[in-house]
Amino acid sequence: VTRMQDLDLRGKRVLIREDLNVPVENGRITSTQRLDAALPTIVAARDAGAKVMVISHLGRPKEGEFDEASSLKPVAEWLGKKLGKDVRLVRDYLDGVDVADGEVVVLENCRMNVGEGKDDETLSKKYAALCDIFVMDAFGTAHRAQASTHGVIRFAPVAAAGPLLAKELDALGKALENPDHPLLAIVAGSKVSTKLELLQNLVGRVDQLIVGGGIANTFILAAGHKVGKSLVEADLLDTAKKIMADAKSRGAEVPVPTDVVVATEFSATAKATVKAVDQVGDDEMILDIGPDTAKRYAELIAKAGTVVWNGPVGVFEFDAFGKGTETLARAIAASKAFSIAGGGDTLAAVDKYGIEDGVSYISTGGGAFLEFLEGKELPAVAALQARADSK
Numbered sequence: 001v002t003r004m005q006d007l008d009l010r011g012k013r014v015l016i017r018e019d020l021n022v023p024v025e026n027g028r029i030t031s032t033q034r035l036d037a038a039l040p041t042i043v044a045a046r047d048a049g050a051k052v053m054v055i056s057h058l059g060r061p062k063e064g065e066f067d068e069a070s071s072l073k074p075v076a077e078w079l080g081k082k083l084g085k086d087v088r089l090v091r092d093y094l095d096g097v098d099v100a101d102g103e104v105v106v107l108e109n110c111r112m113n114v115g116e117g118k119d120d121e122t123l124s125k126k127y128a129a130l131c132d133i134f135v136m137d138a139f140g141t142a143h144r145a146q147a148s149t150h151g152v153i154r155f156a157p158v159a160a161a162g163p164l165l166a167k168e169l170d171a172l173g174k175a176l177e178n179p180d181h182p183l184l185a186i187v188a189g190s191k192v193s194t195k196l197e198l199l200q201n202l203v204g205r206v207d208q209l210i211v212g213g214g215i216a217n218t219f220i221l222a223a224g225h226k227v228g229k230s231l232v233e234a235d236l237l238d239t240a241k242k243i244m245a246d247a248k249s250r251g252a253e254v255p256v257p258t259d260v261v262v263a264t265e266f267s268a269t270a271k272a273t274v275k276a277v278d279q280v281g282d283d284e285m286i287l288d289i290g291p292d293t294a295k296r297y298a299e300l301i302a303k304a305g306t307v308v309w310n311g312p313v314g315v316f317e318f319d320a321f322g323k324g325t326e327t328l329a330r331a332i333a334a335s336k337a338f339s340i341a342g343g344g345d346t347l348a349a350v351d352k353y354g355i356e357d358g359v360s361y362i363s364t365g366g367g368a369f370l371e372f373l374e375g376k377e378l379p380a381v382a383a384l385q386a387r388a389d390s391k
Ligand code: 3PG
Pocket: 019, 021, 059, 060, 140, 141, 144, 365, 366, 367, 368
């Protein structure tokens, strides 16, 4: 695959697809993680003397209409501050944009363009005509086959992978394809059903698979324990059993909690009680792993060569049910393992416990991170590969 770093960008019209889909509340950006990650690419292109056009989506506006709430205006302003120079936000750009050498402009939300979501060929060609070089750098959107991520790659004069995309693929590839063992994965979250493919793909690769949150409840039930009124997916019991059996047959472990933190209601003020996993009452729900379990998992993390983390193991938004997640987060930060973390809730936990510096790699991908770990091909990456192969 062609890389942006290997190209001479001077005086070229360079269209960079970033994932600048950041949370915005009342016109204010509440997390700049994706912007911080994209900034070095934009700066590099500017410093190389390119005419830089940055394109991204934000949210899911309706195509063919202007939607103020989904405007990239706050993003352009943020970028202007970081670059020390106002950054123009261009609304009408499909027929061409004038950009000076070394200038950076932001093109308004590409999801307002008709045909973006359907990967429309006409729109893809319009994007392609804007530039001499198209740079795909939006790892977070690489799992979407849309006009600005996938279609344009087919028609741009030159298509290249940006440094952020390359960095993400390197880090995630290292964790899954060539990991230092033991490889331990933490897959947690409320529902087994949303992470089934992830669990199934990982079970064949990992040495330990720690499940947490509602996902763990289904495994606890599958292991023969009562879970009271915990969130559980009873129809996936056989699937959970099969995952445990598969793991066992490959010499991998899926440890089940021996103690849990329960409450009779789901709230920030609910009374938290630690119980052995076989003592959960009918009127109780499991909201976190217990301290013994957390300690046991932390020991596994300490011995791991690679840790992949997606999902908090308890309801960490409520402090009384956050100790399990905190213990694992601190164990990851303290371990020498190569660790990667990704997904919205996981990043919120990383943030809450202040362990950013202790994680080897924090992915900007939500859905894309999951799909990569599920072993799926990301359409935008496949399109870059296809361009490289057809040379
Ligand atoms: C994300 O936030 O995961 C990406 O920006 C993709 O957004 P989407 O789910 O709206 O396609």
